[in-house]
Amino acid sequence: MIHNATTHTAELVSKREVIPGTFHFVLHAPALARQSRPGQFVMIQVQDGTDPLLRRPLSLSGTCGDTVELLFQVKGRGTQLMAAWEPGRSVSLIGPLGNSFIIPDVIKxxxxxxxxxxxxxxxxxxxxxxxxxxxxxxxxxxxxxxxxxxxxxxxxxxxxxxxxxxxxxxxxxxxxxxxxxxxxxxxxxxxxxxxxxxxxxxxxxxxxxxxxxxxxxxxxxxxSLEAHMACGVGACLGCVVEARGGFKRVCADGPVFDSRALEWNYD
Amino acid sequence: MTDKALDLSVTIAGIRMKNPLMVASGTFGYGEAYASFIDNNILGAIVTKGISLEPSQGNLPPRIVETPSGMLNAIGLQNVGLECFIKEKMPYLRQFATPVIVNFYGTSIADYIKLAERLTGVDGIAGLEANISCPNIKEGGISFGTDPAMASRVTEGIRKATTLPLIVKLTPNVTDIGAIAKSVQDAGADALSLINTFTGMAVDVDTCKPVLANITGGLSGPAIRPLALRMVWETLKRVSIPVIGLGGIMNAQDALQFLIAGARAFEIGTALFVNPQAPYEILNGIESYLQKRNLSALSEVIGTLQQ
Structure with a gap:
């Protein structure tokens, strides 16, 4: 198994516009909160229906008890729609996805x-x-x-x-x-x-x-890299980044990479 | 629940499937990506990511972009290659009570033949799906899938090279899909799957550049569903071999449209990205539909379109 993600129905507990255009969400999702580690992300469904079609990948900015936190900036249509959400809303999340930051024992x-x-x-x-x-x-x-x-x-x-x-x-x-x-x-x-x-x-x-x-x-x-994603689980190969030895999937091989493993030939 | 078990089984080209729900090539990896969401045993069949003789890196990113009710992809058929697939991916796929159909593609007829020969006899492969619809695959300047004569030649070559059930996957980027379908049938295909993606494009108006590094990509998702349905219906008027319908199927209602129009099975792809639970929901929805109509078998639904 390349990840242990499942689909979660979470409730938006609180919403705060930290600065104009950037929001902090707290979502009640106990199982997700328990399983998640720093660096991991979720695929969030913006709304029912087919437009926008794809879920949006968002990094977790924290967990606290039974809740997970998101800090995101409104960048496109998906995040714009999310900015209009009100507390109490039921939200479909897939997660936790991707790898996480490694904290070696030896570091001081x-x-x-x-x-x-x-x-x-x-x-x-x-x-x-x-x-x-x-x-x-x-x-x-x-x-x-x-x-x-x-x-x-x-x-x-x-x-x-x-x-x-x-x-x-x-x-x-x-x-x-x-x-x-x-x-x-x-x-x-x-x-x-x-x-x-x-x-x-x-x-x-x-x-x-x-x-x-x-x-x-x-x-x-x-x-930790960011990419547009379709599946978020390593299936579609849509989010690859150039790495030493070939393309790597940001969603499943990352989003956290050792900087030496990547080809930095992009801006 | 029901008093009697519903029979959702279908047989395509001798491949017996417990239900008509197949996962489309390129959307399910080599069967592992959705392991935490889906018990692979519930699927009618798994179609693997398309493989080629040698490993392929695929296209440079960006490879995907969302479009209204759809998405464009230009993955470029990135895959691990034939030998790695057999050695490293088949052992995992073999453990499920679900037929594995291997999608494959070549850049020449000789490639297709070599692939078909090598895959034949590999334990656990129930059938082959030949992808003759990739725009990157050209011989003599014409894609195999867009020219009836070329489609026929490549199908004939594969047919001679394998005893496995042969499904040929067709491209919608043609004027007359029925003509292609007919020539593929006559060349020995056991079944057809359609449609692959429509070639599309998106432009970033800020940079005035194409969004995709490959410039064009394949459109999938609910945006193409009515087109796919029409093509399946049109194809069925021209061929007698089974047709597997795909293109933007998101739920049971969508799937039923294809089945009623005559498709014997269907594949889902983009739906998985949006909703990994889709296979369960679609199968439950089809069962409810049968129950509501007091039907006991899916066969009583297939091809019941009233005209």
Whole structure:
């Protein structure tokens, strides 16, 4: 069996528009909450009928008791329709799908690098790291504007993480892309191959730079990829990414990949 | 429930299936992808992902895009190749009490023959489905599936190479599907499955580029269902061999339309992506339909179209 996903009927418990166009959903789905691990995703049915036809893949941003959490940005018609959902709604989910982030026993430092809505799976990982392990934790968050801080702040507390917030609009201490800051901070904090691991999710152009920095510092790096999907379970081969040794399915071989296993010949 | 057991069984080209629900090639992997949702034993038959002589990488991504009530795909027939399929995929497929039908394709008639020969005699294969409808497969500039003479030649070659039941899968991208169907029948096919996807296209208006790396892709899903149904009906007027209907079947009502029009079985594909429970729901729906009409066997429904 390549996954243990099943179909779940969940209830939307709460909905919050964190910043304009980005929503946080809490869904009651006990079995799914129990089985899920950070990095995994669900295929969510937008509505009954045939249009939109396909389910939408969304990363879990956390679990809490009997609930699972989603943090998503309205990008197309599917997410637009989801934004109009009201609490109490019954929702069909398939999950948990895909692999998950690996936390090696030997690591002493976890460096999380998130870009915009790519923070979603890393917030889930952050929570597990805080709960389960005593280690040095770094959270780099890159966003377009300062107000996107609301996506992560509140979830990431300063006692648990060394937090670096980088914005393109320059309203924060660090200006530019998160990847402009990453190498310098790794240098300054003397984070290197010894017992460190980088975890990253965000736009592919960002991931490519993170992978390059990780390679330069010889730090293992796990990236979570995003792709349009039809089945989400490894059947249709629609969501492949170029990897060393051939195409890999983002849904079933990923979404988390060792950055060294991928061909980074796209933007 | 019922007092008497309903008989949903059908026989296609000598392949006895407990019900008419088959999973379409390319939508079910090698039988493993839906293992956590579906007991493969409940299926009428499993049609595997199309295999070729050598492993194939398929097309560059992006490979899929959603369209109104449908989706375009340009996977490019990525597959593990003949020998790997036999060695690594067949042992898993063999364990179910469900006939395994192996979909295959070549880029020349010689390829088709080699594949058919090698697959014949492999334990656990109940039949073959020859894909002559892929736009990538060309000989002399013409796809096999769009030219009656070429379709006939490739079918004839495969026919001579195998004793297994032979299903030939037809493309809808033709002017007269009945003519192709007839020539495939006359060349020795035991059954037909139709339709494969319609060639379509989508453009990203922001970048002014095709959405798919392959530019065009195959349209599937409920958007094509009425076209598929019409083609099945049209084909049945021209051939006497069994026809398996497919194209956008999402539920029992959709499946029944094909059965009433004369299809002896049907395949589902895109429906699985949307609803992995679809096989159960469709089979239950067909049973309810029979019960409501006081029928005891599916055979009493097939081909009952009133005209």
């Amino acid at each position: 430092t976890a460096v999380l690098v998130a870009g915009g809505i790519g923070a979603a799976p890393l917030l889930y990982l952050a929570k597990i790291l805080v709960e389960s392990r005593d280690l040095q934790r770094e959270f780099f968050f890159g966003a377009k504007t300062g107000k996107e801080r609301a996506l992560v702040e509140g979830c990431i507390v300063n006692e648990d993480f060394e937090y670096v917030f980088v914005t393109e609009d320059g309203t924060q201490k660090f200006q530019g892309f998160v990847t402009d800051t990453l190498a310098g901070e790794l240098e300054r904090k003397k984070i290197n191959a010894k017992g460190a691991c980088i975890y990253s999710c965000g736009p592919s152009s960002m991931l490519k730079k993170v992978a390059r920095i990780a390679a330069a510092y010889n730090i293992p790096c796990q990236v």
